Amino acid sequence: MNTYTDFFKALSDETRLRILHLLVVSKSELCVCEFTDILETPTYNVSKHLKILKNAGLINERKEGRWVYFGLTPVKGRFLELLFEAIKEIPAQQLKTDLNELQKRFDIRIEGKCLLGIQKEHLKNH
Amino acid sequence: MNTYTDFFKALSDETRLRILHLLVVSKSELCVCEFTDILETPTYNVSKHLKILKNAGLINERKEGRWVYFGLTPVKGRFLELLFEAIKEIPAQQLKTDLNELQKRFDIRIEGKCLLGIQKEHLKNH
């Protein structure tokens, strides 16, 4: 039961909902610096939100050199299947904008990998 | 956007998830004293949770004499449709128990109306 309220709690924050939406729609893994640029939120913030989504069991982590990629967990059960479908259907302008920004990040990937890091200076840790 | 995080926030509490599950599965209106007995939570608590669900736009209120019935809002949009489907599919024991308790309350309705009030003494306001 707690599992399910935790799913909803994880999605009850705008930043985290945007993160999950990006993952559901793109069907890809994204790395922390890509999220940072797309969401326009400092890295430490993105990192914390990703941790919450991970602890809720919604996303997985994969390390590759200095980069950490996050993707959806494999869907087991009809509940998550429907929940992800629902998220895909949210008709919010913000989410469309996010997808545009995601495309920009995909365009600067090199052989499918995120190698360029954060592009927006003001979002980096100093 | 806030609309959607509010939906999730509303469902990120166990009591409220149980309430919405009852409404989604039963396709009925239930009154506050029925929720009180089923959820085994004091009336003032039930009332507050119902208010939160109502403010989120998930449920409606209808007064009938001293009784107040709550039911799902008419679904507009694919997002809510899928969200409610998802809630139906949650395989938690607690929710099954709730449905049994709901049946008991339906059994003591008179001509489809909740006329008997709270059955569990310790849950009433004093």
Added chain:
DNA sequence: TGCATAGTTGCACAATGGCGCAACAAAGAT
């Protein structure tokens, strides 16, 4: 070895959220 880059974590702070209690409103019954 030292430096830059990618990311995480601990701390302090303000805001929010759920609970219990007690007081309240509203409707019907005696």
Added chain:
DNA sequence: ATCTTTGTTGCGCCATTGTGCAACTATGCA
């Protein structure tokens, strides 16, 4: 009119949550 029943609301308390800052780890490069 008064009492009972159904339900709501305001208050104080405590726990949780999101944020920014600063310190930290870890990986790769010169």
